[in-house]
Amino acid sequence: MTARRTSDTTKTAILRAARERFAAQGYERTTIRAVAADAGIDPSMVMRYFGSKEQLFDAALTVDLRLPDLGAVPAEELPAALMRHFVERWEGDPADDALLVLLRSAVTNERAAARMREVFAAQVAPALAAAVGSERAGAVAGLVAAQLLGLALSRYLLKLPGVVALTPAEVVAGLAPALGATLSG
Amino acid sequence: MTARRTSDTTKTAILRAARERFAAQGYERTTIRAVAADAGIDPSMVMRYFGSKEQLFDAALTVDLRLPDLGAVPAEELPAALMRHFVERWEGDPADDALLVLLRSAVTNERAAARMREVFAAQVAPALAAAVGSERAGAVAGLVAAQLLGLALSRYLLKLPGVVALTPAEVVAGLAPALGATLSG
DNA sequence: GTCTATAATTCGATAGAC
C-alpha cells in the first residue's frame, strides 16, 4: 500500500475526464491539456498512458447498448419498449452515455463515425433481426436507427425547445407509434 | 470593365469555398487558410471581407427550407409530402444544402446550434401549426423535427449502411407512416 | 510515476507595402 497514486487510479481519472470533455465538446475541441487539468495531472501523463489523442478517444468509448432480447417482447409492445429503453438510458447524465458522447464526435470525425456504424451493425441490427422478418431486417434497422438518433440529436445534443419541453413519458408516447409504423410497415 | 477580379466575384468565391469546407468538416476543423486556398486567394482576403471566422460562418449559411403551405395539403397526404420535400432537397449534393451544412457544425458549435433552433422555430413550427391543432403544435413540431433530423443525420452525415442502402423512394415510403403516426397521434 | 521544458506545427488575426 503506497500513499502514492497508483497507475490505475490515474488512468481511470484520465478516462473519466476524457469522457466528460468528449461529451461536452466533441473530439476536435477537446484538448489533452484540458483532460489532464480535469484529471489533476500533467498533460504528458495522458500521452504516456494512451499514446495519442486518437487512442485516448478509442479507449474512452466503449458502447454497450445492453439491448434486451427483443425476440421475447410481444410485437405490440416492442415499439414502446424500445423507445423506453433508450429514453431511460439517456435521461440521466448524457455525459455518462457512451452513445451520446460518440454521436457528438461522429458528425465531424470519421473515426468516430466508423465506430457509430459498428455499434449499429453489431448491436442494433442483430437485436432487431430477432423481432422482424429477416428480409426486411436491414431496412428496418436503418430506419429505426434514424428515429432513435433523431431523438438523441434533437433532445440531448441540439436541445430543440419543442423536444426538450416534453417529459420522458411524452417522448415515449409520442414516438412509440412512429417506431411501430416503421416496424410493422 | 476591368480585367481585374471584382470584389464581388472574390466574395462569392470565398462563400462558395466556405460552404464546401463547413459542409465537409464542420466549423472547428475548417480553417480560413483552407477556404482561401480553395477560393484561390490569400487568407487575409477572407478576413478583409468577413472580419472573422465566425462572421464568415454566419454569412455562408442562410437556411431557407422553402416549405410549402402545409395547410393546403390534405391531411392524409401530409406525411408523405413532408418527407418527400426533404428527401428531394437532400438527395442532390448535400454540400449544397444549408440545413445539412449547419447540422454538421451544430453538434459541436453552440452558435450553429442556436441557428438550428431558430430555423425550426421560424420555419418548421409555423408551417406545422397550419396543419395540426394549435394546442399540440409545439410537441408535434418537435417530434417531427426529431424524425427529419434523424434521417438527415443517419443517411447524409453518418452514412449508416442500413439507411444509405435505401432508395429515395424507399426512404419516403418507410418513414412517411412514422411521420403520420406522430402527426395524427 | 510524475513533472519541466521545449520542439514542431498550426491557427486566427493584424500591419503595411504595392
Next chain:
DNA sequence: GTCTATCGAATTATAGAC
C-alpha cells in the same frame, strides 16, 4: 483590391530530469 510578412496564442507530441 491583393498579397507578404509576421505576431501571438494554442495545439500535439517528445526528451529527459527527479
